Amino acid sequence: xxxxxxxxxxxxxxxxxxxxxxxxxxxxxxxxxxxxxxxxxxxxxxxxxxxxxxxxxxxxxxxxxxxxxxxxxxxxxxxxxxxxxxxxxxxxxxxxxxxxxxxxxxxxxxxxxxxxxxxxxxxxxxxxxxxxxxxxxxxxxxxxxxxxxxxxxxxxxxxxxxxxxxxxxxxxxxxxxxxxxxxxxxxxxxxxxxxxxxxxxxxxxxxxxxxxxxxxxxxxxxxxxxxxxxxxxxxxxxxxxxxxxxxxxxxxxxxxxxxxxxxxxxxxxxxxxxxxxxxxxxxxxxxxxxxxxxxxxxxxxxxxxxxxxxxxxxxxxxxxxxxxxxxxxxxxxxxxxxxxxxxxxxxxxxxxxxxxxxxxxxxxxxxxxxxxxxxxxxxxxxxxxxxxxxxxxxxxxxxxxxxxxxxxxxxxxxxxxxxxxxxxxxxxxxxxxxxxxxxxxxxxxxxxxxxxxxxxxxxxxxxxxxxxxxxxxxxxxxxxxxxxxxxxxxxxxxxxxxxx
Amino acid sequence: xxxxxxxxxxxxxxxxxxxxxxxxxxxxxxxxxxxxxxxxxxxxxxxxxxxxxxxxxxxxxxxxxxxxxxxxxxxxxxxxxxxxxxxxxxxxxxxxxxx
Ligand SMILES: [Zn+2]
Numbered sequence: 001x002x003x004x005x006x007x008x009x010x011x012x013x014x015x016x017x018x019x020x021x022x023x024x025x026x027x028x029x030x031x032x033x034x035x036x037x038x039x040x041x042x043x044x045x046x047x048x049x050x051x052x053x054x055x056x057x058x059x060x061x062x063x064x065x066x067x068x069x070x071x072x073x074x075x076x077x078x079x080x081x082x083x084x085x086x087x088x089x090x091x092x093x094x095x096x097x098x099x100x101x102x103x104x105x106x107x108x109x110x111x112x113x114x115x116x117x118x119x120x121x122x123x124x125x126x127x128x129x130x131x132x133x134x135x136x137x138x139x140x141x142x143x144x145x146x147x148x149x150x151x152x153x154x155x156x157x158x159x160x161x162x163x164x165x166x167x168x169x170x171x172x173x174x175x176x177x178x179x180x181x182x183x184x185x186x187x188x189x190x191x192x193x194x195x196x197x198x199x200x201x202x203x204x205x206x207x208x209x210x211x212x213x214x215x216x217x218x219x220x221x222x223x224x225x226x227x228x229x230x231x232x233x234x235x236x237x238x239x240x241x242x243x244x245x246x247x248x249x250x251x252x253x254x255x256x257x258x259x260x261x262x263x264x265x266x267x268x269x270x271x272x273x274x275x276x277x278x279x280x281x282x283x284x285x286x287x288x289x290x291x292x293x294x295x296x297x298x299x300x301x302x303x304x305x306x307x308x309x310x311x312x313x314x315x316x317x318x319x320x321x322x323x324x325x326x327x328x329x330x331x332x333x334x335x336x337x338x339x340x341x342x343x344x345x346x347x348x349x350x351x352x353x354x355x356x357x358x359x360x361x362x363x364x365x366x367x368x369x370x371x372x373x374x375x376x377x378x379x380x381x382x383x384x385x386x387x388x389x390x391x392x393x394x395x396x397x398x399x400x401x402x403x404x405x406x407x408x409x410x411x412x413x414x415x416x417x418x419x420x421x422x423x424x425x426x427x428x429x430x431x432x433x434x435x436x437x438x439x440x441x442x443x444x445x446x447x448x449x450x451x452x453x454x455x456x457x458x459x460x461x462x463x464x465x466x467x468x469x470x471x472x473x474x475x476x477x478x479x480x481x482x483x484x485x486x487x488x489x490x491x492x493x494x495x496x497x498x499x500x
Numbered sequence: 501x502x503x504x505x506x507x508x509x510x511x512x513x514x515x516x517x518x519x520x521x522x523x524x525x526x527x528x529x530x531x532x533x534x535x536x537x538x539x540x541x542x543x544x545x546x547x548x549x550x551x552x553x554x555x556x557x558x559x560x561x562x563x564x565x566x567x568x569x570x571x572x573x574x575x576x577x578x579x580x581x582x583x584x585x586x587x588x589x590x591x592x593x594x595x596x597x598x599x
Contacts, residue, residue, distance in 0.1 A: 162591075164587075
């Protein structure tokens with residue numbers, strides 16, 4: 001990881017080579033239960049408390065498919081303009097690694113439920129790129145391993161490993177693009193735009209939490225280069241562990257500059273899995289891939305085939321949300337935005353979160369002002385996307401409602417948002433726990449006003465003498481005395497009443 | 501021609517992270533060959549018009565409602581494990597690369 005790796009200047013890379021991308025996105029469905037058993041899927045539960053004989057692979061247990069997960073898979077396929085297979089099966093992917101206690105992963109293989117689709121992406125400058133979708137198939141997630149005794153929690157040097165199977169069996173959809181060619185220097189940008197658009201689509205479908213930071217959306221980036229003018233693909237690498245939108249862009253860019261240096265030096269790119277390192281944006285070699293044959297796939301005998309009827313598919317098609325392009329057009333009209341304003345919101349990743357906040361009851365203006373100012377600052381400080389902030393649009397809408405009902409002032413509302421971001425619970429929990437409700441009781445406020453007037457008699461005299469602007473100092477004193485929990489406008493009214 | 505070569509047995513042993521001696525390779529290759537030949541005899545009866553069958557019963561679309569059902573407690577889950585630590589299954593050092 002610390003060895004110096006040769007890279008080529010990016011401009012030179014794109015002058016000499018054409019990049020070809022393939023993106024594989026794994027998305028954990030937000031079903032209540034696992035793919036093949038009734039165990040809960042709650043994130044962050046105590047280790048091995050969401051397990052049963054089926055997901056532990058105990059003898060005699062049998063899997064049964066989660067119908068809701070299959071519906072989500074079909075809806076995802078339809079939203080990606082895919083064909084839905086009239087008949088398909090699961091297979092067993094056999095391997096020897098303890099993250100699956102069964103010694104195999106139940107996954108679709110050569111019969112994906114959805115295939116041959118496409119998705120249009122809009123790049124930050126407004127240009128549209130169409131990405132082909134090879135397939136979307138169903139599988140199950142693996143358990144989580146903890147490697148003990150090694151230097152950095154990695155396998156290398158570990159004395160033993162500890163397994164938590166809560167995640168083993170959580171429904172997973174793998175979405176694979178067709179090779180993305182001809183985007184040249186824009187390849188890193190396109191990769192990021194694709195994952196962003198896919199995330200927004202999955203969120204609109206309400207099938208997943210799509211939290212890259214929690215692993216419910218994970219991206220592997222396949223990258224290869226070929227000399228310009230050559231039609232065959234070069235050897236590709238697969239970079240794993242790319243856990244944010246920004247990392248997707250960086251990982252693709254890095255692999256392009258690294259592979260270009262290898263090729264220019266007369267070397268050969270090794271087909272391998274590489275790990276992405278968030279700290280410096282580099283990748284390092286992982287294992288040499290086992291071939292598909294080594295997994296000895298065969299049809300899963302314990303699960304019957306899936307044969308979605310036309311009626312079922314059409315019923316699910318009827319539940320799809322608006323298409324992103326239509327949705328944008330409607331939003332632009334509803335919110336009365338200029339093209340430029342809409343583009344700015346899109347580039348800030350703010351449209352979907354604002355829309356969801358509006359859906360949860362806020363007005364477009366209110367929702368917009370929170371997401372593009374205070375929350376944008378918080379996201380910026382943390383180096384994350386707006387959607388990755390640990391506050392939901394519904395929570396933001398609740399804060400706005402509390403401000404509108406007079407229960408919070410704007411400055412209290414920011415403290416409530418801080419509390420939610422700090423993981424203290426829903427807005428109402430934070431208000432209660434931090435004691436942040438507005439002091440709206442006039443008698444309590446009058447007492448504070450009297451106290452402040454008495455403490456600054458000269459100011460009080462000025463106000464009485466008609467210098468209304470002087471009231472500001474008293475308002476400040478009262479706000480301080482009430483820990484900013486008073487409504488400043490009301491305080492001012494009370495002061496003027498007292499001094500009239 | 502045996503249906504499985506000595507090299508293929510060695511490859512499978514490597515995938516399974518099993519240390520198999522040279523002598524054992526010969527033994528296993530011979531034994532597996534007998535098993536594979538027996539299974540292959542089924543293929544001789546299968547005629548052209550019989551499609552490959554993965555399921556004996558012609559059922560499709562057997563689904564479960566997405567409703568949580570109680571599983572095992574952690575104690576029950578770990579009860580059969582050869583070793584446990586910190587509420588997790590403890591396994592020996594994993595050889596080879598990370599998945
Ligand atoms: Zn289970």
